[in-house]
Amino acid sequence: MPSEFGLFVSTDVSKCSGCKACEMACFQSHNVKRNNVGKTVGTISVPVTPKLYVTVIETASMPVQCKHCENSPCKAVCKQNAIRKVGAQVVVDENKCIGCKDCLVACPFGAITLLPFYACGKQVTQADSGDGKVAASKCDLCFEDPAGPACIRVCPNEALHLTDVNEERKQKNIAAAEALAVINAGSPERRLL
Amino acid sequence: MNGYVQGDPMLCIGCRTCMIGCVVAHEGRHIFEVDPDGYDFHPKLKVIKTFNVSVPVQCKHCENPACMAACKSDAIHMKDGAVQIDRDKCIGCKSCAEACPFGAVQMVTLKNEANIDGTPKTVANKCDLCQGLPKGPACLRVCPTAALRFVQEEDLNATVQAKRLGTLKLTVAAEAQQKQTPVCK
Amino acid sequence: MGVHEIEDAALLFVFGYNGADSHPIVARRIVRAKQKGAKIICCDPRRIETARIADMHLQLKGGTNLLLVNAIANVILEEGLCDYDFIQKNTHGFDEFVETVKKYTPESVEEQVQVSAEDIRKAARMYATSGRSMILYGMGVCQFGQAVDVVKGLANLAIMTGSFGRPSVGIGPVRGQNNVQGACDMGALPNVYPGYQSVTDDKVREKFEKAWGVKLSPTPGITLTTVPHHVLHEEDPKKIHAYYIMGEDPAQSDPDLAEVRESLEKCDFVVLQDIYMNKTGQYADVILPATGWCEHDAVYSCCDRGFQKVRKLIEPSGDVKTDWDIIQSISAAMGYPMNYKNTIQIWNEVIELCPGFYGATDEKIEKNVCVQWPCRSKEEHDTGTVFLHRDGKFAHPDGKAKFAATDWRPPQELENEEYPLSFSTVREVGHYSVRTMSGNCRTLRNLEDEPGWIQMNPEDCQELDLKHGELVKVLSKRGYCITRCLPTDRVKKGATYMTYQWWIGACNELTIGNLDPISKTPEYKYCACRVEKIKDQVWAEKHIREEYEQIRSNMGIKVKGAVA
Numbered sequence: 051m052p053s054e055f056g057l058f059v060s061t062d063v064s065k066c067s068g069c070k071a072c073e074m075a076c077f078q079s080h081n082v083k084r085n086n087v088g089k090t091v092g093t094i095s096v097p098v099t100p101k102l103y104v105t106v107i108e109t110a111s112m113p114v115q116c117k118h119c120e121n122s123p124c125k126a127v128c129k130q131n132a133i134r135k136v137g138a139q140v141v142v143d144e145n146k147c148i149g150c151k152d153c154l155v156a157c158p159f160g161a162i163t164l165l166p167f168y169a170c171g172k173q174v175t176q177a178d179s180g181d182g183k184v185a186a187s188k189c190d191l192c193f194e195d196p197a198g199p200a201c202i203r204v205c206p207n208e209a210l211h212l213t214d215v216n217e218e219r220k221q222k223n224i225a226a227a228e229a230l231a232v233i234n235a236g237s238p239e240r241r242l243l
Numbered sequence: 244m245n246g247y248v249q250g251d252p253m254l255c256i257g258c259r260t261c262m263i264g265c266v267v268a269h270e271g272r273h274i275f276e277v278d279p280d281g282y283d284f285h286p287k288l289k290v291i292k293t294f295n296v297s298v299p300v301q302c303k304h305c306e307n308p309a310c311m312a313a314c315k316s317d318a319i320h321m322k323d324g325a326v327q328i329d330r331d332k333c334i335g336c337k338s339c340a341e342a343c344p345f346g347a348v349q350m351v352t353l354k355n356e357a358n359i360d361g362t363p364k365t366v367a368n369k370c371d372l373c374q375g376l377p378k379g380p381a382c383l384r385v386c387p388t389a390a391l392r393f394v395q396e397e398d399l400n401a402t403v404q405a406k407r408l409g410t411l412k413l414t415v416a417a418e419a420q421q422k423q424t425p426v427c428k
Numbered sequence: 429m430g431v432h433e434i435e436d437a438a439l440l441f442v443f444g445y446n447g448a449d450s451h452p453i454v455a456r457r458i459v460r461a462k463q464k465g466a467k468i469i470c471c472d473p474r475r476i477e478t479a480r481i482a483d484m485h486l487q488l489k490g491g492t493n494l495l496l497v498n499a500i501a502n503v504i505l506e507e508g509l510c511d512y513d514f515i516q517k518n519t520h521g522f523d524e525f526v527e528t529v530k531k532y533t534p535e536s537v538e539e540q541v542q543v544s545a546e547d548i549r550k551a552a553r554m555y556a557t558s559g560r561s562m563i564l565y566g567m568g569v570c571q572f573g574q575a576v577d578v579v580k581g582l583a584n585l586a587i588m589t590g591s592f593g594r595p596s597v598g599i600g601p602v603r604g605q606n607n608v609q610g611a612c613d614m615g616a617l618p619n620v621y622p623g624y625q626s627v628t629d630d631k632v633r634e635k636f637e638k639a640w641g642v643k644l645s646p647t648p649g650i651t652l653t654t655v656p657h658h659v660l661h662e663e664d665p666k667k668i669h670a671y672y673i674m675g676e677d678p679a680q681s682d683p684d685l686a687e688v689r690e691s692l693e694k695c696d697f698v699v700l701q702d703i704y705m706n707k708t709g710q711y712a713d714v715i716l717p718a719t720g721w722c723e724h725d726a727v728y729s730c731c732d733r734g735f736q737k738v739r740k741l742i743e744p745s746g747d748v749k750t751d752w753d754i755i756q757s758i759s760a761a762m763g764y765p766m767n768y769k770n771t772i773q774i775w776n777e778v779i780e781l782c783p784g785f786y787g788a789t790d791e792k793i794e795k796n797v798c799v800q801w802p803c804r805s806k807e808e809h810d811t812g813t814v815f816l817h818r819d820g821k822f823a824h825p826d827g828k829a830k831f832a833a834t835d836w837r838p839p840q841e842l843e844n845e846e847y848p849l850s851f852s853t854v855r856e857v858g859h860y861s862v863r864t865m866s867g868n869c870r871t872l873r874n875l876e877d878e879p880g881w882i883q884m885n886p887e888d889c890q891e892l893d894l895k896h897g898e899l900v901k902v903l904s905k906r907g908y909c910i911t912r913c914l915p916t917d918r919v920k921k922g923a924t925y926m927t928y929q930w931w932i933g934a935c936n937e938l939t940i941g942n943l944d945p946i947s948k949t950p951e952y953k954y955c956a957c958r959v960e961k962i963k964d965q966v967w968a969e970k971h972i973r974e975e976y977e978q979i980r981s982n983m984g985i986k987v988k989g990a991v992a
Contacts, residue, residue: 055337055350055365120335120350120365121358135362158315158334215340215350222346226300227252227291234251253462256448256455256477258857263871275870284874294475294917387452388459 053214056118056138057191059102059199065209068111072201072210073100079192079200084169096168101189102201103163113201113210116140116161116189124153124162124188132186136193144174144185153186162188245304245324246395248288248370248380254390255290257297261382261391262286268373268381285351287370288382299382299391302326302347302370310339310348310369318367325372330356333366340367429562429598430732430800430814435460436596439467439558443582444493444568445602448477449855454602458564467558469551471496472568474854474883474925475918484551489542490850490923491954494574494836496541496548497581498532501833503552504588505529510556511590518820518828519587525831529584532836542920556589563591563599570601571853571952573840575944580832587829593817603731605861610729613785613801614778618649623782639781642764651948653682653941656691670697674751675718677862679707681928683939683950684906701754705983706864707931717748720865724750725771727793734798734812735788788812839954840942843922847904847956849888853928853935863929879972880933881914882959883925889915892961899968901960902926907937910962910972924957931979932972 077100081087085096102115122140125133132146133153142153144167154162165187166173173182192199202210250261265286267274274282288301308326311319318332319339328339328348340348351368358364373380383391434440434457447455455477462468462481470482479485488496504510505526515522534545541548555561563586569578583599591597603609615622625632627648637644650658650668655678658668671692682688692698692711700712703720723744727735749757752774756766768774772790779785787803787810799812822829843850858875860866867873882902884894894900894913901910902924911926911933919925926935942951962968 055335058337060341117336117338120337120352121333121362122336123334125362126359158336213337213341215337219340219346219349222344223289223291223300224293226345226347227293227296227298230250230298230300231252231296233249234253253481254459256452256459256857258448258452259875260452263875266871266874279870279873284871292916292918295480297477297480388456 053138053216055120055215056140057212057214058117059115059189059191059202059210060213061112062209062211063110063112065207066110066112067207068104068106069206070104071204071206072102072113073104074098075200075204076100076102079195081168085171095171097166099165099167099187101187114160117159118191123156123158124186127152127156139191139193141190141193142186142188147185149184162186244306244396244399245326246372246393247304248301248372248383248391249394250298251390252296252298254388255298256388257290257292258387259290260385260387261288261299262290264381264385268376281354283351283354285368287368289349300345300347303345304372309342309344313338313342323374325374327371327374328367328369330366335365335367429596429600430734431457431730433596433814434458434562434564434600435464437461437466437562438560439469439554439562441469441555441561441563442478443471443563443565445564445566446472446476446478446568446855447564447602449857450566450604451602452857467554469554473920473923484547484554486543486547486551487920489540489920490852491572491839492541493569493572493578494581494834495532495537496543497578497585498529498833498836499534499537499541499548500552500555501529501581501584501588502532503534503549504556504585507553509553510588514590514820515588518822519831520828521831525584525833528833528835555585560596561589561591562597564602565599566602567604568953570947570949572954573942573944573951574837575949576946577834580834584831584833587831592829593815593820595815598815598817601731607728609731609733610727613729618651622778623784625782636781652678653943653948653950656687659691659695668695671695672699672701673708674701677706677708677864679711680862680931680934681936683936683941683952685934685936686907687941701751702864704864704868705985706862710982716754717746718754719744719748719750727775730798732800734800735793736798737793839951841905841940841955843956847958849957849959850923851904851938851955851957852923852925853939853952854925856927859929861929878930878932878976879911880927880930881912883914883916883919884959885919885921885923886915886917887921889913892959894959894961899962899965899972901962902938902957903960904938904955904957906940909934909937910968924959932975
């Protein structure tokens with residue numbers, strides 16, 4: 051059954067090695083049709099443009115990616131209606147994007163940046179000048195791929211997982227409820243009515 | 244330490260009156276005056292039933308809240324000894340719901356508030372200790388078996404102190420048993 | 429026993445009774461009893477709330493009540509745990525009882541009952557040796573084709589251990605609805621006048637004929653559950669032509685709803701007197717709207733025989749009358765004028781004519797809040813009877829208790845190839861019974877709404893590929909309904925349960941009208957069903973919405989969002 055709220059990919063920071071396999075897989079899965087990018091290096095004919103962004107500090111690393119917010123600030127500010135919901139997921143239509151940067155600024159997570167995009171091995175260009183276009187680029191949860199998010203599948207350390215807050219909540223609630231039985235048993239005096 | 248409401252599975256009969264009491268307390272009188280489909284029914288606690296347990300699960304107003312740490316929208320703050328979510332600032336990113344280990348935060352869609360693009364607003368919802376409401380937590384007032392209680396710092400300190408004394412006495416008695424010498428009271 | 433005595437029992441033997449879901453206030457007593465150190469033995473096929481906090485949960489298979497009860501009696505006898513003194517002084521029939529029960533060894537029943545012989549023995553010992561054991565039973569006993577026998581079986585346990593006639597012991601039938609006890613006390617039964625005085629007793633009949641100035645019939649009438657038979661299958665003079673229904677919703681709560689509908693449609697004249705519109709109202713020729721709680725004065729009887737006053741607090745709105753006013757008006761129109769001005773006059777007449785209620789004056793009930801009958805003296809000092817059978821005096825003419833044991837028989841319709849699951853109706857707390865009243869409470873509707881749920885074991889759900897919340901079709905030989913799947917490990921594999929308050933998820937489409945031969949209560953707690961997956965969930969959701977609108981339109985409900 052479809053989820054009521056947007057699913058998103060979360061990282062277990064203790065497992066991420068910063069290898070960027072996720073970025074490669076993301077780029078590949080979004081360009082296999084339109085740019086014939088295969089699964090080996092020799093098939094890459096366009097610059098690598100992922101939709102999640104591995105961020106590194108001295109002690110940790112993780113890919114930062116869209117959380118598919120319910121009241122997504124990016125969708126709220128996009129005047130071109132280039133950002134829409136597909137089911138519960140938030141998706142950018144590159145062709146409608148005018149690169150105004152409002153969504154980039156609005157996103158509190160830094161999950162959006164502007165990147166060039168390609169079709170048939172060539173950069174998509176402006177209508178008049180022929181200069182290259184850029185568009186908002188962010189995780190779309192691989193919504194067009196029946197196999198689901200490529201990043202999760204490719205991570206060698208299994209550091210990424212798909213988060214459904216409602217499903218996780220059910221499991222957490224059960225554990226919390228069972229814990230209350232133990233907690234109350236430990237009270238020195240059960241309150242008498 | 245923050246106070247919080249805690250349920251006891253040995254007293255809970257799973258009736259869910261607490262959930263209704265929560266909504267009625269937060270909505271106010273108008274809930275009974277408007278169209279029955281015109282108000283939000285979003286209890287801030289949920290009665291969970293497993294094979295051995297029936298009990299409400301709700302926010303524990305942690306001292307170092309995971310939800311507050313996860314919120315990038317500045318929507319979660321400590322206020323007068325409770326962890327509070329500011330709905331106006333919430334962008335529905337679900338980070339707090341994801342972060343809470345108890346599942347005490349639930350995402351809820353509001354009927355009477357919309358985003359600027361007209362889509363319904365979905366925000367994080369959790370126990371707010373009925374702060375700002377005249378009589379304090381409603382759930383524990385309506386529970387027919389008094390299964391919910393308001394645990395405050397004094398209660399926790401008293402519990403801990405009692406346990407410490409108990410531990411000391413036990414240890415003394417055990418040692419005396421070992422040495423077979425009578426204990427002076 | 430009085431309800432308030434529950435919390436002071438040393439052991440509560442809760443058999444086929446779900447306090448938390450039926451009567452939260454009684455459940456509170458059970459919870460308090462546990463806090464006060466009572467032991468609890470809960471006999472129920474589901475992991476109900478009481479089972480959760482019980483010291484022993486005997487999770488018996490549905491339909492095996494008398495096997496378990498007789499086995500417990502067997503252990504008490506075999507291990508010499510009876511109160512032989514009490515048996516000798518205050519009972520008879522003990523030898524025949526022993527004869528019947530001696531073959532019900534725990535080992536012989538454990539496989540069928542699905543409770544180990546060891547647990548049966550342990551429970552029996554706990555019950556017999558606690559010193560202050562109280563039995564609580566409910567619909568899990570009464571709503572079977574073999575019901576009265578099980579009640580007697582439970583009574584045997586109390587008698588053989590001398591658990592009568594002192595505080596916090598005995599046997600408590602926890603009645604279903606608020607004031608169902610009152611309905612019985614006032615003689616809304618086909619074989620007795622008010623106060624349980626038999627219609628076949630000439631002296632009694634003469635007393636009432638004199639008081640009321642009319643000739644009265646010397647033969648008992650028929651029970652509610654046999655009405656469909658008397659409409660559809662009897663000829664005159666036995667055939668029923670008119671059905672006057674007051675405060676009941678047979679088209680929702682009687683078994684085999686297809687048959688009920690047929691009998692309502694074919695009955696010449698149907699009157700409904702109730703406080704809100706309900707399913708039965710759709711078939712009524714005349715509807716008489718009555719006042720509800722808070723809008724009239726009344727006396728209610730609690731399940732423990734306690735009379736309590738109910739007072740008018742608000743003026744009723746709309747074209748409504750109180751029940752007694754309606755009856756008085758109809759009576760006058762039929763040629764028998766009544767002249768009551770208020771409920772106190774009616775009450776005074778009741779207690780005048782019923783020796784067991786004689787002392788329960790309005791002032792006494794007002795003063796003492798609750799007066800448990802029998803209360804035979806108008807003197808102030810007689811404030812009623814908390815527990816019966818004091819000093820071992822019982823209601824039989826010889827003053828002794830009578831043992832009565834029978835052999836077990838299974839439910840009429842067992843699981844079979846076409847219908848491989850068992851089906852039972854239950855309650856849940858929140859909405860009450862058929863929801864005529866509580867359906868109008870908006871917050872209860874927020875918690876639970878159509879089409880309700882069918883509780884199923886997760887393994888059965890997995891086998892049928894069913895997920896939580898999915899709409900499913902539930903069928904039995906008699907009919908079907910559509911409801912949502914609720915996987916829960918609180919029910920055993922092979923068993924399913926539904927509450928009986930939903931119009932769409934109408935579980936009584938499935939139930940069987942197999943009546944206990946004496947009480948005539950139907951076997952709601954056992955029949956066979958099948959659950960089918962509905963592939964097109966979109967269609968199913970649309971269908972139930974449309975069904976709901978159709979019913980509401982039939983009922984003349986105009987306000988959007990209101991229920992009845």
